[in-house]
Amino acid sequence: MSDPRNKLTACAHILADEKHESGLAGQITARGHHDNTYWTLPLGLAFDEATPDSWLLIDQHLQVMKGAGAYGIREPNPATRFHLWVYRCRADVHAIVHTHPPAASALAAAQTPLIVGHMDGTPLFEDTVFLPEWPGLPTADREGELIAGALGPHHALLLANHGLLTAGRSVQESAFLAVFMERMAQLQINAAPLGGVQPIDPTEARRARDFLRTDRIMNITFDAWSRRAARHRQGRSS
Numbered sequence: 001m002s003d004p005r006n007k008l009t010a011c012a013h014i015l016a017d018e019k020h021e022s023g024l025a026g027q028i029t030a031r032g033h034h035d036n037t038y039w040t041l042p043l044g045l046a047f048d049e050a051t052p053d054s055w056l057l058i059d060q061h062l063q064v065m066k067g068a069g070a071y072g073i074r075e076p077n078p079a080t081r082f083h084l085w086v087y088r089c090r091a092d093v094h095a096i097v098h099t100h101p102p103a104a105s106a107l108a109a110a111q112t113p114l115i116v117g118h119m120d121g122t123p124l125f126e127d128t129v130f131l132p133e134w135p136g137l138p139t140a141d142r143e144g145e146l147i148a149g150a151l152g153p154h155h156a157l158l159l160a161n162h163g164l165l166t167a168g169r170s171v172q173e174s175a176f177l178a179v180f181m182e183r184m185a186q187l188q189i190n191a192a193p194l195g196g197v198q199p200i201d202p203t204e205a206r207r208a209r210d211f212l213r214t215d216r217i218m219n220i221t222f223d224a225w226s227r228r229a230a231r232h233r234q235g236r237s238s
Contacts, residue, residue, distance in 0.1 A: 085144030117197035134161035
């Protein structure tokens with residue numbers, strides 16, 4: 001597995017553009033080369049502040065093994081501990097996004113599952129589950145066990161009273177699912193006054209999902225979002 005820090009940085013910038021940041025709430029991680037290790041940002045570093053050098057490689061005890069950090073901070077966010085449980089349970093998962101964006105957080109606060117009712121949401125069809133009870137601040141093993149158990153074999157999870165989680169085979173897949181999960185949550189809220197989101201035909205939803213969830217589609221979409229984020233950052237610095 002190649003060094004994921006460039007992809008992680010692009011992912012952080014994409015999610016910043018998509019308004020996924022909520023203070024210290026939210027983390028992006030990627031599996032390390034060795035068991036029970038993963039890359040994460042230092043505690044308190046905003047998504048749009050991420051650089052390839054700022055990522056920390058940490059172990060199961062949250063000890064830093066590699067990475068410079070940023071602004072003198074070389075301490076990982078203890079809330080990333082539950083990510084370790086997902087990595088342990090799912091050998092296919094190589095990256096995790098957990099954020100509290102506005103629309104998904106509104107559904108979470110209302111304890112309302114996400115409904116796939118639009119073509120853009122079909123990548124999430126039959127792959128999104130709902131954890132109906134908030135397990136609390138995810139800094140201990142119990143919360144990790146509950147979240148990993150609720151996710152099961154799926155790749156997206158809405159946590160009641162909390163936020164969203166996507167677990168992908170790559171950084172690109174995790175970002176792709178997280179962006180569309182938030183967009184579909186916003187669509188669900190917008191559609192509520194019109195009678196609510198109506199589920200789409202399962203056969204057609206599966207066909208669309210199987211096309212949109214290919215590595216090629218997810219990767220070129222991620223690359224386009226990355227270029228957009230780079231333009232935004234360049235515009236702000238000029």
